[in-house]
Amino acid sequence: MSGKEPEDVARLRAAFESIEGDGQQRVDAERIFEALHGTLDPEDRRAVVDELVSNSDAAEVWRLAREMDPEPGEQRSEPARNWRWLAVAAGVVLAVGIGWQFIGPGRDTTAPVYRGVESRSITSALPPEATLPRAQPVLRWNGVPGARYRVRVLTSDLEVLEVSAESDVVEYRLSDETMRRIAAGSYILWQVEGRIPGDTVIVSPTFRVRVD
Amino acid sequence: MLSRLMSEPGAPGKPDFSPVLAADAVPAPSESRWVELAAMMARAVRRQCPAWLADQAQDIAQAALAKVVALDKTAEGKRPFTTFYLHKVAHSALVDEIRRRKRRQEVSLEAPAEGEEETRPFEPKAHGDPESHASYRQLGLAIRACLAAANRDRRLALVLFLQGHSVPEAARILGWDVKRTENLVYRGLADLRQCLLNKGHRP
Numbered sequence: 001m002s003g004k005e006p007e008d009v010a011r012l013r014a015a016f017e018s019i020e021g022d023g024q025q026r027v028d029a030e031r032i033f034e035a036l037h038g039t040l041d042p043e044d045r046r047a048v049v050d051e052l053v054s055n056s057d058a059a060e061v062w063r064l065a066r067e068m069d070p071e072p073g074e075q076r077s078e079p080a081r082n083w084r085w086l087a088v089a090a091g092v093v094l095a096v097g098i099g100w101q102f103i104g105p106g107r108d109t110t111a112p113v114y115r116g117v118e119s120r121s122i123t124s125a126l127p128p129e130a131t132l133p134r135a136q137p138v139l140r141w142n143g144v145p146g147a148r149y150r151v152r153v154l155t156s157d158l159e160v161l162e163v164s165a166e167s168d169v170v171e172y173r174l175s176d177e178t179m180r181r182i183a184a185g186s187y188i189l190w191q192v193e194g195r196i197p198g199d200t201v202i203v204s205p206t207f208r209v210r211v212d
Numbered sequence: 213m214l215s216r217l218m219s220e221p222g223a224p225g226k227p228d229f230s231p232v233l234a235a236d237a238v239p240a241p242s243e244s245r246w247v248e249l250a251a252m253m254a255r256a257v258r259r260q261c262p263a264w265l266a267d268q269a270q271d272i273a274q275a276a277l278a279k280v281v282a283l284d285k286t287a288e289g290k291r292p293f294t295t296f297y298l299h300k301v302a303h304s305a306l307v308d309e310i311r312r313r314k315r316r317q318e319v320s321l322e323a324p325a326e327g328e329e330e331t332r333p334f335e336p337k338a339h340g341d342p343e344s345h346a347s348y349r350q351l352g353l354a355i356r357a358c359l360a361a362a363n364r365d366r367r368l369a370l371v372l373f374l375q376g377h378s379v380p381e382a383a384r385i386l387g388w389d390v391k392r393t394e395n396l397v398y399r400g401l402a403d404l405r406q407c408l409l410n411k412g413h414r415p
Contacts (some may be wrong), residue, residue, distance in 0.1 A: 006401065008415045009373075015351040016374040023315050029304040035385070039296065042387025049368050049386065052375065053359045057311075062375060063309050068260045201378040 003058045006198070008159055010152045012139055014206055021057030029061050067121075067205060120144040122192045122204035131212045132188070137174040139190050139209070144202055147194035153178065154189040156208075161188065166195065182211045249293060253277045256295075256302035268309065276305035351413050358407035362400060369393050370400035 021027075034040045035048035052059040077106040105112045124141040126132075132139075139151060151164040151172040182188060187210050250273075257273040258266075265272075279301055280293060355374070359367050372382035383393035405415040 008405070009401075010353060011348075011351075012401075012404070012415060013374050013376060014349045017352070018349050019352040019356060021311070023311060029307040033300045033303045037296075045385055045387065046368055047328050049371055050364065051365060052371050053356055056356075059375065060311070061307055064310060065303065066376065067305065068262070068306065155351050200380045203376050203378060205376065 007163065010114045010154060011160065013191075014154065014189060017059075017063065017206070019056045019059070021055075021060040023057060025057040027055065027057045027061050029065070032058065032061050033065050036062065090199075120202055122147075122149075122194050122202055124204075124207045125193045126209055128209070130209060132172045132174075132209050134179060134184075134212050137179055137211070138171050139174070140171040141192050141204065141207075143170040144194050144196065145193075147202065150195070152191050153192070154191075155182070156187045156189060163185075179211075184212065186211060249280065249298070250277055252293075252295065252298050253280065253302060256299045257306065258302055260299070260306055262310075265306070265309065272305050272309050273302065276301045279305070351408070352415045353402065354408055354411045357411070360405050361407070362403055366396045366400035366403060369396035371402065372375075373397045373400075 021178060031040070032048060035045040040048070048058075052062055086137045089102050122144060125142050139153075141149075143149065148166045148168050149164075149170065149172075150166050153161045153163075153174060161181060162175060164172050189206050189208055191206045192204040194204075196202070253276050254270070254273045257269050257276060261269045261272065276298075280298070284293075359371060362370070368386055369382055369388075372385060373379065377385065379394045379397055380390050382397065383390045386393060388396075408415045
């Protein structure tokens with residue numbers, strides 16, 4: 001998984017997401033928010049995740065919680081405050097034990113981020129209601145700093161049309177061969193995977209655009 | 213009272229939601245506390261609100277604050293409201309509204325902000341012809357059936373992976389190390405492919 005993702009992953013993801021909730025199953029959106037943003041203990045988080053298989057409404061709410069992630073820092077004041085006090089207490093112990101000389105002014109007192117879920121995201125930069133012109137079939141997105149991108153393009157029935165090579169450019173031009181395979185007026189799905197060296201992989205939602 | 217607190221300067225007043233929100237239903241806390249809470253809730257909603265729903269942000273913030281008021285009443289005004297808690301309640305109110313609109317298939321008359329159209333959280337991911345939509349829905353149902361029968365740890369790792377999380381993200385959510393999670397996803401995918409083939413689906 002640390003290398004390139006298998007070709008069928010985008011298709012499996014899209015198929016998994018295609019089962020939308022019907023609003024009939026009970027969903028605790030607050031608990032899902034807590035599970036995704038890190039305030040539940042691990043076993044409770046696992047229980048919430050396990051429910052996503054049998055409860056398509058819960059899976060839908062999970063996706064919403066992921067996509068609507070508030071900015072880091074704002075929502076985390078309570079745990080951050082707790083960590084900050086721990087840091088202060090540790091600092092005091094350190095001071096008593098080994099003296100001030102080891103506590104330099106450059107010491108990092110920033111509270112650690114307690115929640116590890118990626119908060120950066122990749123979003124489409126195509127204008128709303130855009131139709132992809134056949135003469136200029138360029139997909140564009142808003143990236144994240146330092147990332148290199150790979151784009152997967154699929155038909156609306158989830159056949160992979162093409163997968164780009166990695167690039168640091170935040171746009172991708174579809175090949176002529178791909179364009180020949182897309183009927184006029186049909187939709188394509190596309191997804192961007194951003195790889196940050198030494199960091200992590202950020203996968204965009206699946207975007208949809210109509211080709212003229 | 214809440215309506216007054218939530219109203220933007222110059223905005224027309226909104227009627228109260230229900231009797232529980234009436235001024236006499238609000239417990240002991242000082243007015244200044246509620247003014248502060250209302251402002252925080254409005255910020256929490258705005259921060260998470262999709263652009264296409266922005267015109268409803270004030271109403272959604274009111275609904276969220278109503279929940280806080282009810283809880284505060286239950287706790288006799290002793291419950292502390294953290295920023296995280298307010299974000300959680302705001303998020304829940306937003307999700308309720310998004311899902312309610314989805315059920316009703318409502319469409320905003322206002323044009324969404326640039327780039328928003330492609331990422332509406334509730335937007336169906338694909339609109340092919342009905343036949344192809346049905347076929348990948350069948351695949352989705354088969355995936356769920358395979359996952360339900362899978363080893364629990366592999367299932368958990370794979371569900372998050374299929375929900376679009378990277379392996380490191382899934383590892384952090386599940387409380388496992390990355391290597392183990394990567395292994396579970398790898399094996400889980402292999403199991404899933406075989407299961408789908410057994411059910412007559414091409415992965």
